[in-house]
Amino acid sequence: MRSMGRLGIPVYAVNGDSGAAAFTSRYCRRGYFWDLDVACPGKTAERLSVVGRMAGQRPILIPTTEDAAVFVAENAPALKETFIFPDQSPALVRSLASKKEMYHLVRRLGIPTPETSFPQTRSDVIDFLERATFPIVLKGIDGVRLLKRTGHKMAIVRSKRELVEMYDAMEDPENPNLMLQEYIPGGDDTIWMFNGYFNENSDCLVGFTGKKIRQFPVYTGATSLGVCLPNETVAKTTKEFMKTVGYRGILDIGYRYDARDGLYKVLDVNPRLGGTFRLFVGENGLDVVRALYLDLTGQPVPETVAPSGRKWIVEDSDLVSCVRYYRDGKLTFRQWVKSLRGIREGAFWAFDDPRPFLRLFAKDLRVALHRIFVKAASPAGSPQYPEGRPDVQASSLASASIVPAEADRKL
Numbered sequence: 001m002r003s004m005g006r007l008g009i010p011v012y013a014v015n016g017d018s019g020a021a022a023f024t025s026r027y028c029r030r031g032y033f034w035d036l037d038v039a040c041p042g043k044t045a046e047r048l049s050v051v052g053r054m055a056g057q058r059p060i061l062i063p064t065t066e067d068a069a070v071f072v073a074e075n076a077p078a079l080k081e082t083f084i085f086p087d088q089s090p091a092l093v094r095s096l097a098s099k100k101e102m103y104h105l106v107r108r109l110g111i112p113t114p115e116t117s118f119p120q121t122r123s124d125v126i127d128f129l130e131r132a133t134f135p136i137v138l139k140g141i142d143g144v145r146l147l148k149r150t151g152h153k154m155a156i157v158r159s160k161r162e163l164v165e166m167y168d169a170m171e172d173p174e175n176p177n178l179m180l181q182e183y184i185p186g187g188d189d190t191i192w193m194f195n196g197y198f199n200e201n202s203d204c205l206v207g208f209t210g211k212k213i214r215q216f217p218v219y220t221g222a223t224s225l226g227v228c229l230p231n232e233t234v235a236k237t238t239k240e241f242m243k244t245v246g247y248r249g250i251l252d253i254g255y256r257y258d259a260r261d262g263l264y265k266v267l268d269v270n271p272r273l274g275g276t277f278r279l280f281v282g283e284n285g286l287d288v289v290r291a292l293y294l295d296l297t298g299q300p301v302p303e304t305v306a307p308s309g310r311k312w313i314v315e316d317s318d319l320v321s322c323v324r325y326y327r328d329g330k331l332t333f334r335q336w337v338k339s340l341r342g343i344r345e346g347a348f349w350a351f352d353d354p355r356p357f358l359r360l361f362a363k364d365l366r367v368a369l370h371r372i373f374v375k376a377a378s379p380a381g382s383p384q385y386p387e388g389r390p391d392v393q394a395s396s397l398a399s400a401s402i403v404p405a406e407a408d409r410k411l
Contacts, residue, residue, distance in 0.1 A: 001027040002353060003278065003289045004403055011403050012055050014048065019363065021348060021356035029055075036067055044071065045078045052082035060296055061085045062250070062273055062289065062401040066097040066144070069272035084296050086249035087200065088271070096247070096269040099179060100141045111241055112263040114182040114256070121176075125167050128180060129160050137181040137220075138166055145177055146170065154220045156183065184265065187330075188212045188219070190257045192231055192264060194238040195250075195280040197291040197301075202246050204239045205301040206291040208280035213339060216317035218325060224318035225339065226279045228306040234264055250288045252277065273401075278345055279312035293403060313340075314347040315357070316364050 004011050005027025013022045016035035023031035034047050052059055061083035063069040072085060073093040079085070095101040099116075106113045118141070119125045139154030140146025147153050150170050157163045163180075171178045184190070189211055196207035209231040216224040234255055242251060252274025254267040273289065281287050282304025294301045325331035348357040 001025040001401070002350060003287055004293065009293070009403060010055070011401055012051060012059070013401055014051060019359070021359040024355040024359045026353050026355065036071060041071060041075055045075045048079065049082045058082065058084055060293060060403040062292070062403065064273045064401065066270065066272065069093055070097055086292075086296075088248055089246065092245055092247065093271045096271040098141060099139070099143075099268060102266075102269050105245070106241070106266050109241065109244060111237065112258075112265040114184055114265050114267070116182065117180045119167075119176070119178065119180065122164075122167065125164060125180070129163070132160070132163070134158050134160075135183040136163060137183050138163065138170065139179055139181060141177050141179050156220065184256045184258045186257065186259060188215050190259075191267070192234050192255045192257060193223070193226065193274075193276065194234050194253045194255070195274055195277055195288055196238065197250050197288045197295065198242050198248050199295055200248055202243045202248060204242065205295060206282070206286060206288060206304060207235055207239065208282075208306045209234050210279055210306070213311075214318055214321050214325065216314065216321045218321050218328075222317075223276045223279070224314045224321050226276055226312050227342065228280060228310040229308055237264065247271065250277075250292055276312065278347070279310070280306050281310065281345070282306055309342050310344050311342040312345050312347070313343050315349055316360060
């Protein structure tokens with residue numbers, strides 16, 4: 001909303017959460033509630049087309065979740081009558097969005113990635129234990145589906161007994177969705193990110209690298225504090241990867257550095273706009289959304305680099321994570337103060353657009369009060385909600401931004 005809105009370009013939001021903070025932004029021309037998970041594809045395409053025609057001038061459609069990215073690719077023929085977006089292979093988008101298919105793809109291409117197993121039954125897990133080296137990362141092939149089912153996207157397990165117990169508690173026997181992944185030792189700062197935009201020839205017109213400083217939930221979650229830093233290996237690997245598979249559009253991809261062999265290993269590939277994209281802003285103000293807008297409206301995309309050391313924070317998530325890191329002995333007060341230096345932008349707070357932050361604060365307050373009262377009313381030993389904000393994290397399961405494409409609009 002802010003990236004394009006600050007340039008005077010109207011932006012429309014479509015989201016499955018009627019309380020989404022984006023709806024309150026001063027830069028949101030209008031918000032539309034529509035749940036991609038509930039509606040059938042035909043109805044969704046029809047609804048989006050209605051919104052697109054109201055926006056006018058054949059607007060640009062930007063998916064912000066995996067489900068939305070897959071939907072746009074699979075329904076491109078119907079949507080292209082109303083919208084502009086990169087011409088993407090549905091099979092490629094599905095393979096990148098699925099952790100299972102992505103794993104097999106990068107293995108075929110010889111790109112480093114953690115060793116992973118995909119059990120279909122409890123018996124498969126028992127067989128896996130014979131060769132397992134702990135700790136093991138237990139995570140969802142479809143992380144959003146696992147989050148909705150359990151409140152977690154992943155867990156780090158440290159023993160055979162814990163693995164079996166966690167598998168039994170988290171797996172859906174009717175529709176297996178769990179994977180067992182090699183644990184790569186190291187702190188949050190071993191996780192690197194690449195954010196970029198690839199044109200119709202799969203050439204990277206703009207690309208940024210950075211790494212996590214803290215995560216939410218701690219150790220296994222999304223970036224709550226990140227920093228821009230150059231990493232030629234991550235950038236080169238990603239550009240060659242996307243060129244080989246013919247990817248087009250905005251990309252967000254994560255790696256973990258493995259000190260044991262000196263390799264950067266692919267963790268996940270997000271074939272859509274990433275939640276941390278405003279961490280990566282060039283010295284001339286260019287980000288991946290602006291690059292996409294320029295390219296799809298026939299304007300040149302200027303070269304740029306992100307200032308090394310630029311930081312971006314998710315305000316409430318990072319505050320909660322800091323408490324946990326402090327309790328675990330991973331963060332001192334002095335280290336916390338030092339880590340805040342260099343923050344250039346927050347995910348929600350902005351002086352020229354404070355309402356999304358106020359909406360977030362109100363939502364967090366409701367969640368906190370709910371937990372307090374639930375805990376007070378629950379008998380001793382009753383299960384509580386897992387750490388995190390499952391209701392908030394799952395609120396953007398289906399969302400997109402619609403930006404009118406004015407070819408004469410200069411950035």
